[in-house]
Amino acid sequence: MVLQASLKNCLQLSCILRTPKVGFRSTTSGSLIIQSTSDDVYQNLAVEDWIHDHMNLENRQVLFLWRNSPAVVIGRHQNPWQECNLRLLRQKNIKLARRRSGGGTVYHDLGNINLTFFTSRKKYERMENLKLVVKALKALRPQLDVHVTDRYDILLDRHYKISGTAAKLGRTTAYHHCTLLCNADKFVLSSVLKSPYKGIKSNATPSVPASVKNLFEEDPSLTCEMLLDAIAEEYATQHQTDHHITLINPADETVLPGINNKTKELQTWEWVYGKTPKFSVSTCFNMIYKDSVLDVKVDIDIKHGRIEVCNIDLPEQWLPPAVCSELVKSLTGSKFCPNETTTLTATLLRVCPQDAELQSRWNLLCENMIMLM
Amino acid sequence: VCIHRVRSYSGIRFIKSKYVCVFDKSALKFSHQQRLFRTSAVSCGQIVQFKLSDIGEGITEVTVKEWYIKEGDSVSQFDSICEVQSDKASVTITSRYDGIIRKLHYNLDEIAYVGKPLVDIEIDASKGVSPEEDVVETPPMSHEEHTHQEIKGHKTLATPAVRRLAMENNIKLSEVVGTGKDNRILKEDILNYLAKQTGAILPPSPKAEIIPPLPKSETVPAAPKDRARKIPVPVSRPIVFSGKDKTEPITGFHKAMVKTMSAALKIPHFGYCDEIDLTQLVQLREELKPLAQIRGVKLSFMPFFIKAASLGLLQYPILNASLDESCQNVTYKASHNIGVAMDTEQGLIVPNVKNVQVCSVFEIASELNRLQSLGSAGQLGTNDLSGGTFTLSNIGTIGGTYAKPVILPPEVAIGALGKIQVLPRFNGKGEVFKAQIMNVSWSADHRIIDGATMARFSNLWKSYLENPASMLLDLK
Numbered sequence: 122m123v124l125q126a127s128l129k130n131c132l133q134l135s136c137i138l139r140t141p142k143v144g145f146r147s148t149t150s151g152s153l154i155i156q157s158t159s160d161d162v163y164q165n166l167a168v169e170d171w172i173h174d175h176m177n178l179e180n181r182q183v184l185f186l187w188r189n190s191p192a193v194v195i196g197r198h199q200n201p202w203q204e205c206n207l208r209l210l211r212q213k214n215i216k217l218a219r220r221r222s223g224g225g226t227v228y229h230d231l232g233n234i235n236l237t238f239f240t241s242r243k244k245y246e247r248m249e250n251l252k253l254v255v256k257a258l259k260a261l262r263p264q265l266d267v268h269v270t271d272r273y274d275i276l277l278d279r280h281y282k283i284s285g286t287a288a289k290l291g292r293t294t295a296y297h298h299c300t301l302l303c304n305a306d307k308f309v310l311s312s313v314l315k316s317p318y319k320g321i322k323s324n325a326t327p328s329v330p331a332s333v334k335n336l337f338e339e340d341p342s343l344t345c346e347m348l349l350d351a352i353a354e355e356y357a358t359q360h361q362t363d364h365h366i367t368l369i370n371p372a373d374e375t376v377l378p379g380i381n382n383k384t385k386e387l388q389t390w391e392w393v394y395g396k397t398p399k400f401s402v403s404t405c406f407n408m409i410y411k412d413s414v415l416d417v418k419v420d421i422d423i424k425h426g427r428i429e430v431c432n433i434d435l436p437e438q439w440l441p442p443a444v445c446s447e448l449v450k451s452l453t454g455s456k457f458c459p460n461e462t463t464t465l466t467a468t469l470l471r472v473c474p475q476d477a478e479l480q481s482r483w484n485l486l487c488e489n490m491i492m493l494m
Numbered sequence: 495v496c497i498h499r500v501r502s503y504s505g506i507r508f509i510k511s512k513y514v515c516v517f518d519k520s521a522l523k524f525s526h527q528q529r530l531f532r533t534s535a536v537s538c539g540q541i542v543q544f545k546l547s548d549i550g551e552g553i554t555e556v557t558v559k560e561w562y563i564k565e566g567d568s569v570s571q572f573d574s575i576c577e578v579q580s581d582k583a584s585v586t587i588t589s590r591y592d593g594i595i596r597k598l599h600y601n602l603d604e605i606a607y608v609g610k611p612l613v614d615i616e617i618d619a620s621k622g623v624s625p626e627e628d629v630v631e632t633p634p635m636s637h638e639e640h641t642h643q644e645i646k647g648h649k650t651l652a653t654p655a656v657r658r659l660a661m662e663n664n665i666k667l668s669e670v671v672g673t674g675k676d677n678r679i680l681k682e683d684i685l686n687y688l689a690k691q692t693g694a695i696l697p698p699s700p701k702a703e704i705i706p707p708l709p710k711s712e713t714v715p716a717a718p719k720d721r722a723r724k725i726p727v728p729v730s731r732p733i734v735f736s737g738k739d740k741t742e743p744i745t746g747f748h749k750a751m752v753k754t755m756s757a758a759l760k761i762p763h764f765g766y767c768d769e770i771d772l773t774q775l776v777q778l779r780e781e782l783k784p785l786a787q788i789r790g791v792k793l794s795f796m797p798f799f800i801k802a803a804s805l806g807l808l809q810y811p812i813l814n815a816s817l818d819e820s821c822q823n824v825t826y827k828a829s830h831n832i833g834v835a836m837d838t839e840q841g842l843i844v845p846n847v848k849n850v851q852v853c854s855v856f857e858i859a860s861e862l863n864r865l866q867s868l869g870s871a872g873q874l875g876t877n878d879l880s881g882g883t884f885t886l887s888n889i890g891t892i893g894g895t896y897a898k899p900v901i902l903p904p905e906v907a908i909g910a911l912g913k914i915q916v917l918p919r920f921n922g923k924g925e926v927f928k929a930q931i932m933n934v935s936w937s938a939d940h941r942i943i944d945g946a947t948m949a950r951f952s953n954l955w956k957s958y959l960e961n962p963a964s965m966l967l968d969l970k
Contacts, residue, residue: 177682179673197577197584198559211873224582245550273582288583290549292572293682324603326579398559398602427745451753455746460872464843467879468750471903472757475816475825484876491876 152182152360154353155367162192162218162229164371167383169289169296170221172239175379178294183239184356185298186349186366189229191306192216193313196224196287200325200397202318202457207494209313211459219393222298224287225328228313232304232335234345236352238297245295247273247286254284254301257355261347262340274331275301281334303345304337318493320404325397390456394426406489410482415439417486419493423457433490440482444473448487459494462487539618541596543611544575549585554608556580558600563613567595571655572681575613578606592655593617652679659684747840757903762940766948767896770956772914772930778962786859796834797859799886799911802958804830804850805968807884810951814883816904817942824942833882833902834862836869837892844902845874846882851970886911890932897935906939907948 157165165187172183193205193215201207201217204226210217229235238250251269258267266278275284286299310333336343357364374381386392405418418434431452435445451469455461466487470480549556556578563575569589578585597614600606652660652667656679660667665684672679744752775798786793807814807830816825833846845865847858868874885902890913897910912933919929934956938948958965 177686196582198579211871214871221584222582223579223584242550247551286582290583290585292586292588295550396560451746451749453745454743455749460874461746461840463874463876463879464840465747465750467843467876468747468754470880471754475818475904480880484880488876 151180152184152356152362153367154184154356154362154365155186155369156349157185157187157371158368159371160188160190160231161371161384162189162194162216163384163387164380165189165235166194166218166220166387167380168369168371168377169237169298170383170387171377171380172237173221173289173291173294173296176239176294178239178241182244182360183237184353185237185239186353187235187237188231188233188345189235190216191228191230191309192218193226193228194218194220195226196326196328197221197289197396198223198326198398199226199328200321200323200400201394202397202402202494203316203321203323203325203400204328205313206315206317208317208459208492213309213313215309215313217393218387219396220287222287222289222296223326225285225326226314227285227300228305228310229300230305230309232302232306232337232345234301234303234348236299236301240295240297242290242293242295245288245290245297247288247297250297251275251284251286251299253355253359254299254352257351258336258348260355261351262343265336265339273299275299277334277336277339280332282331283334283336285331301348302333302335303343303348304335307333307335318402320402321400322403323398323400325400390426390458394456394458397423397426399424402493404493406492408485408489410485417489419490421457421493426458427454427456428452429454433486435486440479440486441474444479444483447473448483452490457494459491462491462494466490539616541614541616542591542593544590544613544615546578546587546606546608546610546612548608549578549580549583553580555605556585556608558602558604558606559584561598561602563595565595565598569593569595569615587612589615591615591617656681656684751841754903755900758900761901761903761906763898763901763937764940764943764945764948765898765935765937766945766952767933767935768952768956770932770934771919771960772932773928775959775962776914776930786856789856789860791856791860791863793856793859794862795914796862796886796888797855798959798962799888800832800834800847800850800858800862801853801855801969802955802965803832803884803886803909805958805965806951806955808851808968809954810947812943812947813907813938813951815906815942816883817906817939821941827883829881829883831881831883833885833905834865835885835887835889836866838869838872840872843869843874843879844882844885845869845878846885848881854969885909890914895933899935899937901937901939906943908937910935910937 157168159165168185168187172185176183191213193201193210195201195204195217197220199219201219205217207217209215227233236250236254240246248269251273255267255269255275258265267275267283268279269275273286274282277283283302284299286297288297289295314328314330336348353366354364369376371377371380371384389395400423402419402421402423405416408415408417415436417436420430420432420434421428422430431449433445433449447469448466451465452462455465466483470483473479473483546556557580558576559579560577561575562577563569563573569575570592571589573589575587575589575595578587593615595613596616599611599613606612652672657667659681660670660679667679670679670683673683674680772795775795779793779795779798783793811826812824814827814830816827817823818825829848830850831846831848832850833844835842835844845868847853847861847865850858853861865874865878868878882902882905884905885899885908887897887899887908887910889897890911893913895912895915897912899908899910901908912935914930914932916928917931918926919931921927934952936948936952958968
């Protein structure tokens with residue numbers, strides 16, 4: 122329904138800004154509600170970046186509505202190894218993104234809606250935004266018991282978290298975004314947000330786990346579209362602007378010049394993994410080889426997502442010391458990444474002594490190392 | 495005249511002369527200024543303490559999460575200095591001044607306090623003063639060489655950085671409407687003025703961003719920005735040619751490749767090339783493609799090439815062998831684990847199809863599909879990538895005819911397949927016909943393989959492919 126009405130109004134963003142009566146630096150409020158036509162988390166995060174960097178929000182505010190296909194989104198200063206089950210993400214083809222705002226890790230899918238409130242730096246006010254959301258929910262379904270906590274969460278029935286918040290402040294502009302669980306897959310959510318990696322020591326921002334619930338569970342008649350529409354309506358009312366939602370395509374360079382570069386940057390390994398604050402992994406694991414069980418102790422320091430220092434403590438002479446030191450030397454400086462390590466160790470194997478016993482030991486050790494990543 | 499600190503360093507003579515001339519100018523400047531602020535008279539090298547400004551929402555402390563600059567770096571006004579975090583909000587702190595960073599007051603993960611110094615910046619006097627407040631100037635004595643600007647008797651308020659921007663773009667400050675406090679002209683006003691001039695708010699070209707040049711929040715400024723531009727340009731985008739050499743360490747997978755290829759160099763290679771007429775195979779594949787599709791498998795030419803190679807290896811097992819390091823023993827490998835070179839984002843990786851000698855063409859195709867999808871997802875396992883005994887590289891899918899492939903140790907042979915071209919050839923009757931020609935380039939280890947063996951293997955492989963029906967005779 123929302124989409125139908127807006128299709129007619131799918132105008133270029135530049136035209137919107139250049140409102141007919143006044144120039145760009147208009148003093149009238151002209152707040153804007155926009156919705157993304159894409160469900161790609163990187164494209165949508167790029168739109169946030171674009172608006173943050175390019176729009177003059179001195180006299181106007183913007184509400185951006187978006188949804189993503191399955192993705193895990195970590196905060197700017199977080200450690201993905203600490204926050205989620207990367208192995209499971211890869212298996213299930215769930216994307217991993219790092220946003221530019223702070224805060225904790227969230228799981229997005231099409232049953233979750235995202236709202237971003239753009240304002241000037243001076244008008245940054247999270248509580249107001251969340252109260253707006255609660256007001257919209259209550260207008261839609263008065264019986265809903267929803268309220269905002271002082272941690273900027275929205276709770277359902279005083280207990281279940283249905284929304285989490287994060288924010289980004291720049292020099293002149295700021296944005297506050299939050300999630301809202303309508304009908305997300307809670308099973309996948311809880312399994313991907315559980316990290317299996319042991320022995321991580323890190324100063325990265327930790328997430329605070331919470332019990333979650335979908336609004337759909339409270340009232341099965343609710344859909345994401347209804348929630349988006351209700352929130353847009355409340356926003357329009359409060360900002361004295363038209364309740365019409367402009368659709369934008371996050372791949373359109375003519376409307377958002379430079380957007381594709383932003384999208385690409387968000388997808389690079391250097392951004393997603395490389396921006397992890399320095400951390401270390403100190404752990405041990407057992408390897409079963411033929412009839413014996415071996416204890417291996419590993420200490421790895423990781424900076425910018427790459428192995429800075431690596432120590433592998435193996436039982437004496439299980440692998441010739443030359444071979445072992447070759448492995449450690451090659452791992453140093455390499456990405457803390459299973460794919461990189463797999464190809465690295467397979468390639469190195471070509472120049473190791475061609476002894477079947479040695480090779481199977483090497484493969485066993487390498488596979489276990491890869492499990493840590 | 496306010497007291498200010500002079501930073502002295504090794505080039506003392508240099509400072510002295512500069513100090514003298516600046517002082518002269520400043521003296522003149524004083525007599526004309528209406529309002530005087532803290533740092534008006536400067537010598538070069540004045541250290542200013544840049545304090546952490548108010549974050550909003552009553553926040554008094556934040557954690558420093560990332561520094562974008564380090565001590566000694568040059569910064570310009572509006573460059574990003576660091577990223578701090580407070581209660582789920584990530585804040586980019588940008589510089590108020592142009593200058594050189596002299597001290598960082600906090601380490602990573604330390605708590606920083608609003609209102610307390612964050613960094614010390616050495617303001618470069620030769621590039622103009624950047625005081626905290628605006629300097630109201632009544633030129634013509636401004637040492638910025640900017641002409642007298644007045645609108646309707648009002649003096650124009652603007653920081654020196656803004657004035658410089660206006661001057662560079664040939665803009666009269668009197669024609670710009672200021673939107674800052676007291677109608678102060680801000681950088682954005684200059685840029686909006688320019689935007690109006692060029693008739694676009696959001697220009698279609700991604701390069702000509704009229705909106706304020708972004709503080710590059712994610713990259714540390716690599717080189718000091720050239721602020722002393724003399725030639726005014728009509729568009730505000732700084733046209734800086736930043737072509738610099740970039741040195742990166744070789745790490746990880748690439749480091750391993752260096753080792754492997756260096757070892758490969760030790761193998762005495764010889765090459766043998768030939769051309770194969772694939773006309774019949776092309777036809778055969780067209781017929782079989784839909785059948786494979788029904789079974790959910792994409793059928794390319796590779797499964798045929800691989801199976802034919804395996805049939806050839808049965809006759810010439812020396813090509814599927816391995817020479818030990820001391821070159822004392824040759825090991826004839828029982829399994830034909832045929833590697834297929836794959837080009838991925840990382841580079842060249844070579845997964846292999848195991849035991850081709852007991853696989854049907856369909857099974858090989860199916861396995862190739864699996865390896866290809868894992869390869870593009872970056873999820874190949876160690877087992878897929880090790881144990882290869884012979885390799886084929888289908889470089890022809892990218893292009894090329896003849897190649898000179900490098901043997902991958904511990905193997906002893908490799909084949910590179912060029913692209914399939916439609917070329918005129920003579921048939922048995924002497925007539926010209928359209929032939930589908932592909933070139934193959936073999937390389938082998940001359941320590942244990944001789945040219946004749948390679949040639950015979952190649953001829954056998956070629957005969958299977960030129961006349962696919964003959965494969966039926968020898969298929970196991």
